[in-house]
Amino acid sequence: MSTYQAHFRIWRGDPGGGELTDYTVEVHDGEVVLDIVHRLQATQAPDLAVRWNCKAGKCGSCSAEINGRPRLMCMTRMSVFARDEVVTVTPMRAFPVVRDLVTDVSFNYVKAREIPAFVPPAGLGPGEYRMRQEDVDRSQEFRKCIECFLCQDTCHVVRDHEENKEAFAGPRFLMRVAELDMHPLDAAEEAGLDRRRTAQEEHGLGYCNITKCCTEVCPESIRITDNALIPLKERVVDRKYDPLVWLGKTIRRRKA
Amino acid sequence: MRSPGRASIAARHLRTDRWWLSPAATAAGLLAFVAYSTWRAFANAHYYAAPYVSPFYSPCLADNCVPMRGGPNWALFGSWWGLSPALLILVFPLGFRLTCYYYRKAYYRSFWAAPPACAVAEPHRAYTGETRFPLLLQNLHRYFFYAALPVAGILTYDTALTFRDSHYAWGHAGLGTLVFLVNIVLIWAYTLSCHSCRHIVGGRLRHFSKHPVRYRLWTWVGRLNRRHMQLAWASLISVAVCDLYVYLLATGAFDDPRFF
Numbered sequence: 415m416s417t418y419q420a421h422f423r424i425w426r427g428d429p430g431g432g433e434l435t436d437y438t439v440e441v442h443d444g445e446v447v448l449d450i451v452h453r454l455q456a457t458q459a460p461d462l463a464v465r466w467n468c469k470a471g472k473c474g475s476c477s478a479e480i481n482g483r484p485r486l487m488c489m490t491r492m493s494v495f496a497r498d499e500v501v502t503v504t505p506m507r508a509f510p511v512v513r514d515l516v517t518d519v520s521f522n523y524v525k526a527r528e529i530p531a532f533v534p535p536a537g538l539g540p541g542e543y544r545m546r547q548e549d550v551d552r553s554q555e556f557r558k559c560i561e562c563f564l565c566q567d568t569c570h571v572v573r574d575h576e577e578n579k580e581a582f583a584g585p586r587f588l589m590r591v592a593e594l595d596m597h598p599l600d601a602a603e604e605a606g607l608d609r610r611r612t613a614q615e616e617h618g619l620g621y622c623n624i625t626k627c628c629t630e631v632c633p634e635s636i637r638i639t640d641n642a643l644i645p646l647k648e649r650v651v652d653r654k655y656d657p658l659v660w661l662g663k664t665i666r667r668r669k670a
Numbered sequence: 671m672r673s674p675g676r677a678s679i680a681a682r683h684l685r686t687d688r689w690w691l692s693p694a695a696t697a698a699g700l701l702a703f704v705a706y707s708t709w710r711a712f713a714n715a716h717y718y719a720a721p722y723v724s725p726f727y728s729p730c731l732a733d734n735c736v737p738m739r740g741g742p743n744w745a746l747f748g749s750w751w752g753l754s755p756a757l758l759i760l761v762f763p764l765g766f767r768l769t770c771y772y773y774r775k776a777y778y779r780s781f782w783a784a785p786p787a788c789a790v791a792e793p794h795r796a797y798t799g800e801t802r803f804p805l806l807l808q809n810l811h812r813y814f815f816y817a818a819l820p821v822a823g824i825l826t827y828d829t830a831l832t833f834r835d836s837h838y839a840w841g842h843a844g845l846g847t848l849v850f851l852v853n854i855v856l857i858w859a860y861t862l863s864c865h866s867c868r869h870i871v872g873g874r875l876r877h878f879s880k881h882p883v884r885y886r887l888w889t890w891v892g893r894l895n896r897r898h899m900q901l902a903w904a905s906l907i908s909v910a911v912c913d914l915y916v917y918l919l920a921t922g923a924f925d926d927p928r929f930f
């Protein structure tokens with residue numbers, strides 16, 4: 415068992431202002447950044463605010479930025495840093511700060527509510543849904559999401575441009591649109607809801623320039639860009655920008 | 671980044687790794703290719719050394735093309751075209767790669783710095799992404815994909831022609847044949863690993879279980895698609911090497927080593 419003294423810099427403050435504060439703190443083998451933050455709370459900074467829950471990378475509460483990279487504090491091992499490296503921890507920088515490492519992530523809940531829910535198919539009661547595994551594989555990848563909102567925090571569309579928050583749902587919720595559009599039983603279309611058109615027109619899919627930072631930071635390794643956003647862009651092209659598809663549809667409709 | 675309410679941190683980013691390395695390397699690689707291909711496309715010379723034709727000049731669509739026996743001469747544009755015939759055909763691969771989802775990521779990051787790297791603030795005051803003209807046109811990618819298929823078909827034909835010797839007798843092969851083979855495999859792998867292709871063969875379906883063949887195709891394309899970035903670079907390099915090989919033969923820099 416080896417122990418050393420690490421140099422931490424933690425952002426302390428509130429919406430009125432704040433600064434990076436230096437700490438020297440003990441680190442033991444096998445610890446993660448969240449352990450160190452807890453040790454600081456226990457020994458030097460009892461009023462240090464931090465949000466956490468599971469310490470197992472499953473609740474999505476402990477999102478922060480460590481050496482400038484959005485990550486889960488409980489899943490970032492201290493062994494990835496050199497012993498003499500300064501470890502800087504800040505709250506997520508795309509959301510309003512509450513205090514210290516805690517941010518107000520309600521932007522994401524607003525966006526979540528803007529996505530129309532699953533539309534149950536007519537004539538099937540609860541318990542009567544039958545789906546083939548290959549038809550739900552794609553959606554299941556997206557359901558691994560733990561809602562840590564690291565992707566929302568990293569996405570430059572809103573991180574660097576507060577004014578886009580209104581128009582842009584963010585990767586996590588565009589992925590939700592993709593999930594429902596790929597769902598084998600979702601009856602949105604029958605109910606007159608066009609998820610593809612609204613992805614572009616109401617949820618801001620066009621703002622995404624597929625630069626893949628959401629994918630890079632996702633702790634669940636969901637391939638957000640390749641499997642949700644790009645397929646959704648292609649689906650939008652089907653609906654809005656493909657004359658061949660449009661022609662085929664018109665002819666088929668005539669025949670019917 | 672510094673909007674009111676957010677944590678007041680002055681730095682544009684706090685990353686300590688070498689985040690600039692990847693966009694810098696990408697920019698260098700792309701610039702090198704653009705410089706090389708511009709020179710070669712405008713050169714209008716040294717693109718044929720029997721039996722090899724440079725992929726930059728194939729198919730050759732004007733009257734002013736070098737006649738290539740059995741080769742991809744196809745004077746659609748007749749004699750009024752006075753510039754390099756490469757310019758006529760290169761529009762298609764250029765459009766295909768410019769609108770490719772991978773290259774978009776590459777140049778948005780390395781040339782436009784939107785964003786330069788993850789969690790590194792971009793320098794632009796406003797951002798509208800691909801919501802407006804001209805970037806809205808990126809949605810045309812699938813048409814360039816359709817156009818890329820016949821082009822790849824013609825390059826496959828050119829590769830078949832490399833199984834001749836310089837007197838057009840069949841059943842021979844040289845080092846150039848090998849270069850062309852590697853190139854055409856990479857070109858096809860890149861083309862078929864395209865995200866639009868993945869969508870067209872099966873991605874647009876809702877019920878894979880009702881379309882087993884398309885589901886199988888989608889799975890295969892998906893497997894290639896995971897390597898799309900690597901294939902984009904490999905095929906970019908191979909096409910340049912192919913052209914360079916023809917250039918060296920045509921200028922007489924060396925003779926094609928023959929295997930049989």
Ligand code: SF4
Pocket residue numbers: 568569570571584585621622623624625626627628629639643
């Ligand atoms: S790929 Fe799109 S959604 Fe994901 S971070 Fe980049 S711009 Fe945002």
Ligand code: SF4
Pocket residue numbers: 558559560561562563564565566586628631632633634635636638
């Ligand atoms: S998609 Fe990944 S990064 Fe985004 S909220 Fe879900 S788990 Fe977090």
Ligand code: FES
Pocket residue numbers: 466467468469470471472473474475476477486487488489
């Ligand atoms: S504490 Fe639950 S994800 Fe880190």
Ligand code: FES
Pocket residue numbers: 766770771772773811815860861863864865866867898
């Ligand atoms: S060629 Fe890259 S996505 Fe189509």
